[in-house]
Amino acid sequence: MALGGTIRGKATTLRLPVEADLDTYNRWMADMRVRRAHSVWHEPAMPATWKERLKETAKDKMGVLWSIDVAAGLVGLAAGSFWSVTESGFTLRHFLIDPDEWRKGHGFDEALALHRYLFDYLDLKRCGVEIRGDNAAGLRIADRLGYVEYARGHEVHYRDGVYVDEVQLFMTKETWHERWGATEREYAPLAADATR
Amino acid sequence: MFGPKLAGLNEVSLVPPTLEHFKLHLVWELQPEVGRFLGPRFGEATPERQEERFKKTGEDQTQIQWTISYQEEPVGYTGIFGIDWVRRDGESGIVVGRHDLFGRGIASEAVRLRTDFAWRELRLHRVHNWIALANRGSRRANEKSGYQQMGVYRKSFFRSGEWYDEWLGEAFPHTFPDPR
Numbered sequence: 188m189a190l191g192g193t194i195r196g197k198a199t200t201l202r203l204p205v206e207a208d209l210d211t212y213n214r215w216m217a218d219m220r221v222r223r224a225h226s227v228w229h230e231p232a233m234p235a236t237w238k239e240r241l242k243e244t245a246k247d248k249m250g251v252l253w254s255i256d257v258a259a260g261l262v263g264l265a266a267g268s269f270w271s272v273t274e275s276g277f278t279l280r281h282f283l284i285d286p287d288e289w290r291k292g293h294g295f296d297e298a299l300a301l302h303r304y305l306f307d308y309l310d311l312k313r314c315g316v317e318i319r320g321d322n323a324a325g326l327r328i329a330d331r332l333g334y335v336e337y338a339r340g341h342e343v344h345y346r347d348g349v350y351v352d353e354v355q356l357f358m359t360k361e362t363w364h365e366r367w368g369a370t371e372r373e374y375a376p377l378a379a380d381a382t383r
Numbered sequence: 384m385f386g387p388k389l390a391g392l393n394e395v396s397l398v399p400p401t402l403e404h405f406k407l408h409l410v411w412e413l414q415p416e417v418g419r420f421l422g423p424r425f426g427e428a429t430p431e432r433q434e435e436r437f438k439k440t441g442e443d444q445t446q447i448q449w450t451i452s453y454q455e456e457p458v459g460y461t462g463i464f465g466i467d468w469v470r471r472d473g474e475s476g477i478v479v480g481r482h483d484l485f486g487r488g489i490a491s492e493a494v495r496l497r498t499d500f501a502w503r504e505l506r507l508h509r510v511h512n513w514i515a516l517a518n519r520g521s522r523r524a525n526e527k528s529g530y531q532q533m534g535v536y537r538k539s540f541f542r543s544g545e546w547y548d549e550w551l552g553e554a555f556p557h558t559f560p561d562p563r
Contacts, residue, residue, distance in 0.1 A: 273423045274540070338534020338551040342509060345470045350508075355534060355551070 190245050191253035196300030199293050201253035201265060208254045209237040211261050220286040223346055224322050228266055228281045255297050262288045265301060275312040277305050295328050299371065302332055306363035308373040313357050319344055320352035333362040385441055386449040389500060395492035397449035397461065404450040404457045405437040406430055411480025419542065420515035451479065451493045458484055461493050463501060463510060471508035477521065490524035498528040502556040509555055516548040529558035
């Protein structure tokens with residue numbers, strides 16, 4: 188459950204993370220552009236530590252991790268967690284695109300595919316995300332998807348010598364279906380006689 | 384980790400938890416009066432699991448927890464959890480487990496002691512929390528110690544045919560009223 192399977196977007200694909208991805212993960216976590224935009228999934232560490240982290244993630248019953256590919260190879264990762272057995276929801280905790288690949292549309296393409304999976308395939312009720320107040324790209328993607336702000340934490344994150352606010356947003360299944368239901372489906376409708 | 388003893392007003396104090404206190408958490412949390420604004424009222428409710436939680440909590444460097452004592456009896460627990468020592472931020476929580484003692488100002492005093500400790504001893508920058516909007520007692524207890532609304536999460540959970548919203552609060556050293 189905790190290592191995610193394939194979810195196809197138009198240009199990006201979320202797929203099962205493997206050990207070969209870990210060197211790149213380590214490089215991203217050490218990149219100050221990444222660290223400025225959002226919190227890291229884990230701090231930079233030795234290869235053995237990363238292997239251990241991947242193993243632990245695989246055992247996590249409520250969390251899921253995906254690697255993200257484009258045709259040229261690995262460009263990001265996404266990680267989040269389901270809420271509980273009584274609450275049907277998912278919080279997207281990490282959503283990272285390689286800084287060298289920013290501003291190519293990978294973020295929105297991958298986010299749309301992931302939310303299609305969460306709402307259209309898993310039939311979750313809500314999704315939540317927390318984004319730094321100055322992460323304009325992240326906030327724009329969330330807005331396009333249909334997220335709405337419900338809270339703003341003041342002076343939550345500290346980097347570069349100053350605090351920055353955190354915007355807390357959620358999106359409902361109803362919003363997904365209103366905005367994307369007509370065009371975004373994981374599978375085509377069943378044929379009329381498929382269950383006869 | 385466990386917090387030190389903090390003596391408060393009206394016979395309320397915060398004390399380091401013991402294993403016996405942790406075993407009481409189960410008794411408290413599974414009662415309908417306490418569970419209304421809390422969890423699902425089921426879980427791995429065994430003494431062995433509480434012993435494990437007790438040990439983990441004591442060793443965990445990202446949280447600090449106390450038992451709330453009233454008239455020298457354990458009546459609930461409170462703490463600051465998920466502390467990020469770089470951001471100096473953590474999430475606070477409180478459970479008054481003895482519902483026969485609701486309305487006596489125990490939570491208000493416990494939150495005051497906890498919040499004072501966060502600023503004066505832990506040197507935290509911010510503490511935040513989630514409280515059911517309808518749980519006016521808990522919300523008021525936190526507001527008295529300087530928590531301010533930062534948002535409302537609509538339709539968070541469902542009880543007896545009604546949706547319950549949640550109030551999101553945050554506090555900073557400069558919002559603490561400090562009556563001393």
